[in-house]
Structure formats: structure tokens, C-alpha cells
Amino acid sequence: xxxxxxxxxxxxxxxxxxxxxxxxxxxxxxxxxxxVDDISFDIYEGETLGLVGESGCGKSTVGRALLRLYEPxxxxxxxxxxxxxxxxxxxxxxxxxxxxxxxxxxxxxxNPRMTVADIIGEPLDEHSGLSSADKLARIxxxxxxxxxxxxxxxxxxxxxxxxxxxxIGIARALALNPKFIVCDEPIAALDVSIQAQVVNLLEDLQxxxxxxxxxxxxxxxxxxxxxxxxxxxxxxxxxxxxxxDALYARPLHPYAExxxxxxxxxxxxREGARQRIILKGDVPSPANPPKGCNFCTRCxxxxxxxxxxxxxxxxxxxxxxxxxxxxxPIDAARAGQxxxxxxxxxSQQQGV
Amino acid sequence: MPDGAMPVLEVRGLKTVxxxxxxxxxxxxxxxxxxxxxxxxxxxxxSGSGKSVTMMSLIGLLxxxxxxxxxGQVLLGGQDLLKATPEALRKVRGARIGFVFQDPMxxxxxxxxxxxxxMAPLRKHMGLSKAQAEVxxxxxxxxxxxxxxxxxxxxxxxxxxGGMRQRVMIAIALACDPEVLIAxxxxxxxxxxxxxxxxxxxxxxxxKLGMAIVWITHDLGVVAEIADRVMVMYGGQxxxxxxxxxxxxxxxxxxxRALLKTIPKLGGQRGERLQVxxxxxxxxxxxxxxxxxxxxxxxxxARCEAENPVRRPVDGRPVGQGHDxxxxxxxxxxxxxxxxxxHA
Ligand SMILES: Nc1ncnc2c1ncn2[C@@H]1O[C@H](COP(=O)(O)OP(=O)(O)OP(=O)(O)O)[C@@H](O)[C@H]1O
Ligand SMILES: Nc1ncnc2c1ncn2[C@@H]1O[C@H](COP(=O)(O)OP(=O)(O)O)[C@@H](O)[C@H]1O
Ligand code: SF4
Ligand code: SF4
Ligand SMILES: [Mg+2]
Ligand SMILES: [Mg+2]
Numbered sequence: 243x244x245x246x247x248x249x250x251x252x253x254x255x256x257x258x259x260x261x262x263x264x265x266x267x268x269x270x271x272x273x274x275x276x277x278v279d280d281i282s283f284d285i286y287e288g289e290t291l292g293l294v295g296e297s298g299c300g301k302s303t304v305g306r307a308l309l310r311l312y313e314p315x316x317x318x319x320x321x322x323x324x325x326x327x328x329x330x331x332x333x334x335x336x337x338x339x340x341x342x343x344x345x346x347x348x349x350x351x352x353n354p355r356m357t358v359a360d361i362i363g364e365p366l367d368e369h370s371g372l373s374s375a376d377k378l379a380r381i382x383x384x385x386x387x388x389x390x391x392x393x394x395x396x397x398x399x400x401x402x403x404x405x406x407x408x409x410i411g412i413a414r415a416l417a418l419n420p421k422f423i424v425c426d427e428p429i430a431a432l433d434v435s436i437q438a439q440v441v442n443l444l445e446d447l448q449x450x451x452x453x454x455x456x457x458x459x460x461x462x463x464x465x466x467x468x469x470x471x472x473x474x475x476x477x478x479x480x481x482x483x484x485x486x487d488a489l490y491a492r493p494l495h496p497y498a499e500x501x502x503x504x505x506x507x508x509x510x511x512r513e514g515a516r517q518r519i520i521l522k523g524d525v526p527s528p529a530n531p532p533k534g535c536n537f538c539t540r541c542x543x544x545x546x547x548x549x550x551x552x553x554x555x556x557x558x559x560x561x562x563x564x565x566x567x568x569x570x571p572i573d574a575a576r577a578g579q580x581x582x583x584x585x586x587x588x589s590q591q592q593g594v
Numbered sequence: 595m596p597d598g599a600m601p602v603l604e605v606r607g608l609k610t611v612x613x614x615x616x617x618x619x620x621x622x623x624x625x626x627x628x629x630x631x632x633x634x635x636x637x638x639x640x641s642g643s644g645k646s647v648t649m650m651s652l653i654g655l656l657x658x659x660x661x662x663x664x665x666g667q668v669l670l671g672g673q674d675l676l677k678a679t680p681e682a683l684r685k686v687r688g689a690r691i692g693f694v695f696q697d698p699m700x701x702x703x704x705x706x707x708x709x710x711x712x713m714a715p716l717r718k719h720m721g722l723s724k725a726q727a728e729v730x731x732x733x734x735x736x737x738x739x740x741x742x743x744x745x746x747x748x749x750x751x752x753x754x755x756g757g758m759r760q761r762v763m764i765a766i767a768l769a770c771d772p773e774v775l776i777a778x779x780x781x782x783x784x785x786x787x788x789x790x791x792x793x794x795x796x797x798x799x800x801x802k803l804g805m806a807i808v809w810i811t812h813d814l815g816v817v818a819e820i821a822d823r824v825m826v827m828y829g830g831q832x833x834x835x836x837x838x839x840x841x842x843x844x845x846x847x848x849x850x851r852a853l854l855k856t857i858p859k860l861g862g863q864r865g866e867r868l869q870v871x872x873x874x875x876x877x878x879x880x881x882x883x884x885x886x887x888x889x890x891x892x893x894x895x896a897r898c899e900a901e902n903p904v905r906r907p908v909d910g911r912p913v914g915q916g917h918d919x920x921x922x923x924x925x926x927x928x929x930x931x932x933x934x935x936x937h938a
Contacts, residue, residue: 296785297756403874433640433875434812435890438856438868445867460785463815467858467868490860504790505860506815510838512861520794521787524755 250284251422251454252308257281257317257327259300259307263529275529277303279478280317282555283563285422290448290455292469292486294462294501296525300478301458305424308456309341310334321422339369339418346427348407352399358385358410359395365417384413388443405436412443416451426458437461441468462505466490471561474498477536478528480555484562494564496543535567543568601628601669602773602806603652603691608666610644610651613659620878621647623830625666626905628914629774634800634807636821636838638814642875644830645810649776653691654683670774688719692767694760696779701763702751708735708762709747715769734765737802739795757788761795768799778810793820814857818842826850829876829886832905836917846908846919848891885922893923 260274278300285291293301307314310326319326324337345351352361362381366372372380382392388409399407408428415423425444429437441464447453459465465472466486473483474495482495493499500519507516521540526532532539538548547567558564558571610622622644629635637645650656651663652675668675675686687693695701702711712734713727722730728747735743738761751759760780767775777796781789797820800807811817817824817838824841826834826849834847845851855869873890885891885898901922908917 296787405874434814434853434857435640435871435875438870439872442868442870462786463858463860466860466864487864501787502860504786506786506789506793506813506819507860508814508818508842508854508857509859510818510842518790518794520790524757524788 248286248288251287251322252285252456253318253320254284254308255282255318255320257304257307257319258315259303259312260315273529275527276478276531277528278307279528279531281475281478281480283473283480283483285454285456286470287421287454288448288452289470290457290468292465292472293456293458293475294460294465294472295475295481296501297460298525298528299475300528301475302426304475305343305426305456305458309343309424311343339365340420341422342415342418342420342424344408344411344415344423344425344428346430348404348411348431349399351411352407354399357396357398358390358402361399361410362413362417365414369418380417384416387416387447388413403436404432405439408432408440409443412440412447416447419451420453422454422456424456424458427460428457429464430460437464444468462502474501477525477531479536480563480565481537482562482564483555484564488559488562494558494562494569495566496541496568497537500542535565599630602631602671603629604667604669605648605652606667606669608648608651608668609664610647610656611662611664613662617879620881621830622651623878623882625827625830625832626914627825627832627835629806629808631773631806632800632804634809634820634822636817636824637808637810637827638812638817638824639827640812640875642878643827645827646778647830648827649693649778649808649810653687653693653776654678654680655687685719688715689770690772691774691776692770692772693776694763694767694778694780696782702759704751706750707747708749708751708754712747712762712766712769715766719770730769731765734769735762737768737799738762738765739791740765755788756784757791760784760788760792764792764795764799768803768805771803772805775805775807776810777807779812780809781816782811782813789816796820814854826853829882830878831882831886831902831920833887833921834917834919835905835914836908840909840917844908844917846917846925847887847921848893848923849887851925852892885920895922897922 257278258280259278260276262271263273263275264270265272293304295301303312306312308319314327317327321341326337329337359381362384363377366377366380381395385392385395390406390409390413399410402410429440432440445468448455457465457468469486471483471485472489474481474497476497482493482498489498490502493502500521503517503519519542523540526539534550535548535553538544541548545567553565553567555563555565556571558569606626608622608625612619612621625648639645647656652668663676666676670686670690675683678686709731712731716722716727716730731747732743735746740746740758740761754762781792784792793816809821821838824836824838825832826847828849834850845854852871856871858865858868871890876886876889882902884900885903888894888898891898903920903922905913905918905920907913908919
């Protein structure tokens with residue numbers, strides 16, 4: 243859990259990731275999929291930032307751009323002091339060990355022809371000069387850390403269950419002592435009964451190793467459990483970033499509100515008591531986002547100004563950033579709409 | 595059956611085995627359930643617990659080999675579907691039982707327009723003319739909330755979003771006014787906002803059409819929202835069955851109890867650490883002689899190894915009619931407290 247003295251490990255400023263669209267016989271560049279369109283946020287050392295939003299809103303693209311698995315179109319990504327977006331290939335290679343990724347589909351991300359020991363040890367071959375004895379010792383240590391039996395070191399991935407394969411992926415991500423890990427839907431492919439095992443493991447490792455996570459997920463209940471703060475994305479942009487309890491108690495952005503209200507709760511006695519906001523229609527194409535606020539085509543609270551002017555992400559209450567014309571920084575705090583957050587006067591300076 | 599009403603669908607002792615080169619898989623073991631008119635039965639369980647195979651066995655959708663529906667009865671209005679000819683079964687599937695599957699992209703044919711795919715069953719099973727079928731197709735698309743329906747008949751599936759394709763699948767399933775709709779994880783691949791649209795649609799359609807529905811899901815939130823009754827499956831068996839509120843208020847099977855504890859909540863107190871169910875689901879290599887949950891059960895004792903529990907009533911009402919559970923243990927310790935072993 244973050245306290246106010248910690249500093250950002252990751253600082254993202256005005257990040258854009260466009261994928262060009264080529265069409266016609268000449269494959270002319272006719273437009274761009276604006277998968278990530280000018281977003282800024284911080285991730286504090288030792289915290290878990292949850293990243294949520296509908297399919298296609300750009301979550302994975304953010305995660306991949308942060309680790310420079312994509313070449314960002316524009317913006318800065320500072321991780322532990324280095325601007326990852328502009329590092330030379332050699333400097334990037336030296337930086338790689340500190341930042342890692344855990345993927346959604348543990349099946350697809352593991353080479354079926356490599357043993358578990360080979361898979362976990364591969365990053366060690368590339369980035370460390372360990373002797374083979376030291377390497378094996380390190381592999382065993384990693385297997386212990388993620389709760390895999392050492393006796394399985396020479397087995398192949400197909401012999402493992404989904405949850406065990408995800409442990410292999412996590413052990414591999416940990417091999418080089420990273421500080422920052424992007425977890426992209428790490429439990430989405432797992433059964434409910436197995437999800438809790440993997441989430442507990444990620445939390446234990448964070449406590450023990452002081453890891454910082456970007457936790458991408460569409461499971462809003464699980465994000466509430468694991469995250470310290472949550473960023474809600476819509477169509478390539480951030481709608482709201484807030485501390486987890488404040489967001490779930492009272493989402494400020496209309497999209498965040500609708501998203502949370504759509505989650506069915508496993509409690510039939512509460513059904514009917516809840517106010518559900520059913521959004522009409524679908525998310526517009528990121529190749530052709532609407533003018534003004536990008537949520538204006540589906541927003542239940544849309545006003546004329548929303549179709550003209552793009553709202554800026556700004557501090558609506560201490561520690562809470564919201565991009566919506568309805569939320570005025572000072573009014574929101576005065577009217578006490580943000581509950582206790584508005585009562586506190588100290589403000590956590592938080593970039594952007 | 596309660597109050598003399600007759601179920602629209604009744605399944606008794608269904609058993610399905612797959613014979614594969616790697617050995618046999620006992621996917622469905624002695625599954626029984628019924629469905630009352632207008633009722634929505636939720637079926638939950640983790641992947642591999644036999645939910646899909648059960649429903650596909652009912653309507654003859656499994657290729658044989660490898661599938662072998664070994665025994666049981668599937669009564670639809672008195673007719674046993676397991677004894678029906680392939681021709682008769684096809685009729686039932688088109689006209690009396692509609693179904694919707696998880697992935698709408700693989701279920702719609704990409705090379706035909708949406709309109710022609712809705713109109714096909716109408717012409718085949720209801721004998722409508724092309725013009726009549728088109729009128730009905732527009733009605734159906736409007737019913738499932740697709741705007742500008744007449745024009746959209748000419749669209750191809752890839753021109754629709756995931757949520758719209760799932761609406762089309764529901765429209766096709768409803769085309770011939772079926773008595774029963776079987777929906778197999780119809781919202782699992784969708785975003786929560788789109789899932790909320792579909793759930794709302796289903797509630798509305800139930801009121802309008804009064805059809806009986808089987809809704810398969812692994813999401814207990816979805817079940818809590820739309821089901822009247824719930825059947826919990828584990829290892830190819832029904833382990834618990836109850837009205838929805840009763841199941842959430844008073845879960846009796848150790849698997850159901852653990853499952854309800856392991857999922858984090860959207861409201862209320864935020865827990866420090868998630869409760870886990872240790873271990874893995876069973877491999878169904880042979881006909882079960884013991885409780886399928888025993889390796890992961892916190893309450894297992896000697897009898898669980900020796901004898902596969904059969905469903906027994908919890909609330910005095912006969913099995914299937916009220917709340918029942920397949921477990922040797924009981925939370926009050928009435929069954930065999932002396933032998934209850936503390937597990938992991
Ligand atoms: N390599 C690529 N080339 C072109 N477009 C892409 C590429 N990768 C992603 N996109 C597009 O960018 C947008 C954002 O995609 P992204 O994968 O980041 O979404 P996401 O939020 O992770 O979605 P999901 O929840 O489905 O994983 C989408 O419109 C997607 O189609
Ligand atoms: N075509 C098949 N061949 C062999 N085994 C199968 C086949 N289809 C399903 N199974 C097995 O049957 C069991 C039940 O599967 P299924 O009904 O699909 O589970 P669920 O729908 O509950 O996730 C699983 O063990 C699965 O591996
Ligand atoms: S700016 Fe306008 S359209 Fe956008 S979220 Fe706020 S109220 Fe809705
Ligand atoms: S029968 Fe035994 S092993 Fe099975 S669920 Fe009940 S107590 Fe657990
Ligand atoms: Mg993604
Ligand atoms: Mg299934």
C-alpha cells in the first residue's frame with residue numbers, strides 16, 4: 243500500500259500510440275487507429291495501479307508501450323529515471339531486466355518445446371553471466387517462490403494446468419529481479435477457483451520483493467481487491483484515475499459510474515436494489531473517435547458542450563483526476579460530492 | 595412436480611462418455627434436472643465440469659464417436675429425445691429448443707448475410723415464404739434491439755460488434771418461438787457493459803415470451819441477477835441445486851461454499867487476502883466411485899473416498915424440487931462429525 247511519501251517509479255506523459263491504416267492499391271496511409279491518444283499518469287513505487295475499461299479501449303497497448311514492446315508515436319515514459327521511449331537499443335537492452343510482463347494466455351505465451359527450467363532460465367541466459375550450477379539454483383529458487391514443485395523442472399508446459407502455467411510465466415518474469423511488472427489480464431484465462439491462488443501469489447511477491455504493478459483487467463471486483471489506485475480508460479484516453487476505495491464508493495466520471503454499475507453482483511438479495519446504468523450502443527471506432535468528449539455518443543449525462551470541447555483530465559478532488567465537463571475541480575470538492583475526499587485539504591501532487 | 599404443473603423439459607440420469615485415443619473421459623455422470631415453464635435455470639461450474647456436454651447431449655449436438663451418450667432420458671413434452679431419429683431431433687432443434695453459444699463469431703457463418711441466417715430456420719421449420727420470413731426477421735432483430743433492422747438484414751456478421759452478433763444469435767434462437775432456450779455462456783466473451791445490455795434484454799424477453807431458459811455461466815454474479823433456480827456442477831455431476839436466494843444464503847456443498855468465499859466483492863469490506871480453493875479440478879478418466887471434490891475439500895473424511903455421494907434433500911422437499919446437495923458432510927455436523935478431517 244502506497245503512502246504519500248513514496249515517489250513515482252513510472253511517469254507517463256502525453257503518450258500516444260497510433261497504428262497506421264493503409265488502404266487502396268497504393269497502400270496509402272489513410273488514417274490511424276488511435277489506440278492510445280495522449281495519456282498521462284504515474285505509478286508509485288510499490289503500488290498496484292489497476293487499468294480497466296472495455297475491450298479495445300487500449301489497455302494492452304498502454305502496457306506494451308510502457309515496456310517499449312511497441313515504438314510509441316509520441317510521449318515520455320520515465321521508469322526509474324530513464325525515458326524508456328527514447329533509449330537507444332543497447333541502453334534498452336540493459337534496461338529490460340528491470341521491467342517485465344505477465345500475459346493473459348499462459349498457454350500461448352510459453353514455448354511448448356521448452357522445459358519449465360528452460361523457460362524460466364531463458365532470460366538468465368540472455369542477461370546474466372551465471373554458471374550453469376548457479377543458474378539451476380536460481381531456477382529452483384524461482385520455482386519455490388511461485389509455488390511450483392522443483393521435481394517438475396524438466397517437464398513441458400502441456401503437462402501443467404492453466405494456473406500452474408501462469409506460475410511458470412510469473413517465475414520467468416521474476417528471473418531478473420524486475421522492479422516493475424505489467425500484468426496483462428493475468429487471471430482472465432483461469433477458472434474462478436484458480437484465480438484467487440494466482441492473485442494471492444502476485445500480492446505475496448509484491449510484499450516480499452517490493453514490486454510495482456500495472457494490473458490490467460476487466461474484472462472490476464478483482465481490481466478492487468488488488469489495486470491501490472485505478473485508471474479507467476475509454477477509447478484510448480483516461481476518463482478517471484482515483485484511489486480504489488474512493489472510486490468504488492463514488493465514481494466521478496459518468497463512464498466509470500456506468501462501468502461499475504454494470505458488474506453483476508453475486509448477491510441475489512441486492513439485485514433490484516442497485517441502480518444500473520445501461521449504456522446504449524457500442525464503443526466508437528478508435529480510428530474515428532467522436533469530436534469533443536470521446537464518451538459523448540454514449541454518455542447518459544451528455545451536454546451540448548461535450549460534443550464540441552474535449553474535457554481535460556484534471557484534479558477533481560485530492561488524488562482524483564477526472565476528464566469530464568460536469569466535474570469542476572473546486573465545485574466538486576465544495577459540494578462535498580466526493581465524500582470525505584473533498585474534506586481533506588492536502589493535495590497529492592501528481593503530475594499531468 | 596410442484597402444484598401439478600408439468601415441466602417442459604426433464605432430464606433423468608444422463609451419462610456421457612468420450613472415447614478418445616488417450617482413454618475415456620467421463621464428462622457427464624448421472625445428471626438429472628428439470629425445467630418448468632417460464633423458469634430460468636442457472637447452471638454454474640468451472641470449465642470442464644460438464645455444463646456444455648450435458649446440454650449438447652440433450653439435443654444430439656455431440657459427434658459420435660467420440661461422444662457416447664450412454665444412458666438417460668431427455669423428456670420434452672413426453673417425447674424422449676435420446677430415442678428420437680436424427681431427422682426428428684433436427685426438427686426439435688430448429689423449432690422447439692433454441693440455443694445460443696459462447697462465441698458469436700464462430701456460431702454465425704461469415705459468408706452469409708445476417709438476414710439469410712435468421713430467415714433460414716423460419717423458412718425451413720415454419721414454412722414461411724421469403725417475404726413472410728423477411729417480415730419476421732425484421733421483427734426479431736427489432737425484438738433484440740438492433741436499430742435500423744431492415745437495412746441490417748443485408749449486413750455480414752463481421753460488420754456487427756460482439757454484442758450485436760450475440761443479439762443476432764439470440765434472435766435466431768428465438769426465430770421459431772421455442773419452448774426452451776439453452777444459452778451456453780452467452781455473455782462470457784462480452785464486456786460488462788454489453789453483458790448488462792444482454793441481461794436486460796433477456797429479462798424483457800422472458801416477460802414478453804414466457805419461455806423457459808437454461809443459462810450456463812461460470813459467473814455467480816450473472817446467476818444472482820437472472821436465475822430463478824441454480825444447479826451447481828462439479829466433475830461431471832450435479833453437486834447442489836436450489837432456488838437462487840436459498841443457494842446464496844445457505845450454500846451446503848463445500849465447493850459452493852468455497853466458491854462463494856473466493857470471489858472478491860464489488861461492495862462491502864475489502865478483504866485482506868482472498869480465500870483460495872487449493873488444488874486442481876479432477877481428471878475424469880473413469881466412472882467416479884468417490885466424491886469428485888475430495889482432493890480439494892476441507893471437510894473430506896473416509897466415507898468420501900469410499901462412496902460417491904448421491905443428491906439428498908436439504909429442506910425436506912424431494913430432490914430437484916427444493917434444495918438438494920450431493921455430499922456426505924453437513925455444516926451442522928449431523929452427518930459424520932467424528933470423522934471430519936481438517937484438510938490443508
Ligand atoms: N498492432 C496493432 N495494429 C493495429 N491496431 C491495433 C494493434 N494493436 C491494437 N490495435 C487496436 O488498438 C485498439 C486498442 O487495443 P488494445 O489491444 O490495447 O485493447 P485492450 O484494451 O487491451 O482490449 P482487450 O480488453 O480486448 O484486451 C483496438 O482498437 C485495437 O484493435
Ligand atoms: N470432444 C471431446 N472429446 C473428449 N473430451 C471432451 C470433448 N468435449 C468435452 N470433453 C471433456 O468433457 C468434460 C466436460 O466438458 P464441458 O462440458 O465442455 O465442460 P464445461 O462446459 O463445464 O466447461 C471435460 O473434461 C472436457 O475435457
Ligand atoms: S464530458 Fe460530457 S459527454 Fe463526456 S463524460 Fe462528461 S458529461 Fe459525459
Ligand atoms: S462428500 Fe466429502 S469430499 Fe465430497 S464434498 Fe462432501 S465432504 Fe467434501
Ligand atoms: Mg488487452
Ligand atoms: Mg462450456
